Amino acid sequence: MALLATPLLSASRLLLERAAAFHAPGIKLECKDFLNGAAAYANRRIFMMSTTSGLALKLSPAAQAALIEKGAKPLHLLSGGPVKKGYVLLPKAIMGDLDALIPLLTESILFSQTVARARRARLFASRSK
Numbered sequence: 001m002a003l004l005a006t007p008l009l010s011a012s013r014l015l016l017e018r019a020a021a022f023h024a025p026g027i028k029l030e031c032k033d034f035l036n037g038a039a040a041y042a043n044r045r046i047f048m049m050s051t052t053s054g055l056a057l058k059l060s061p062a063a064q065a066a067l068i069e070k071g072a073k074p075l076h077l078l079s080g081g082p083v084k085k086g087y088v089l090l091p092k093a094i095m096g097d098l099d100a101l102i103p104l105l106t107e108s109i110l111f112s113q114t115v116a117r118a119r120r121a122r123l124f125a126s127r128s129k
Contacts, residue, residue, distance in 0.1 A: 058112055067091075
């Protein structure tokens with residue numbers, strides 16, 4: 001599986017380099033290995049996943065619905081597993097069209113900045129009593 005992650009990570013980094021000129025200033029973009037693929041972050045908040053199933057973006061419910069009408073599908077991280085809330089797999093038609101893809105990446109980057117960060121449970125919090 002790790003052999004597959006490297007090409008996905010490289011492809012994601014290349015895509016982010018192309019998109020970097022279009023995103024809002026002051027937002028730091030980075031890519032990291034994630035499960036079977038790669039994940040992209042804007043100011044340490046995940047907004048994109050590149051998996052064996054394709055490219056998934058984190059978008060608002062309205063943007064997700066609009067993309068599903070154009071052929072996008074909900075993201076399942078594992079085959080037959082639950083839907084990953086907030087993400088849609090982009091259709092191949094959009095993947096092959098940078099003019100359509102770049103605005104969606106920008107929208108995903110900006111949306112990721114509005115979503116509250118998940119709080120991590122404190123380790124041993126119950127032991128302090």
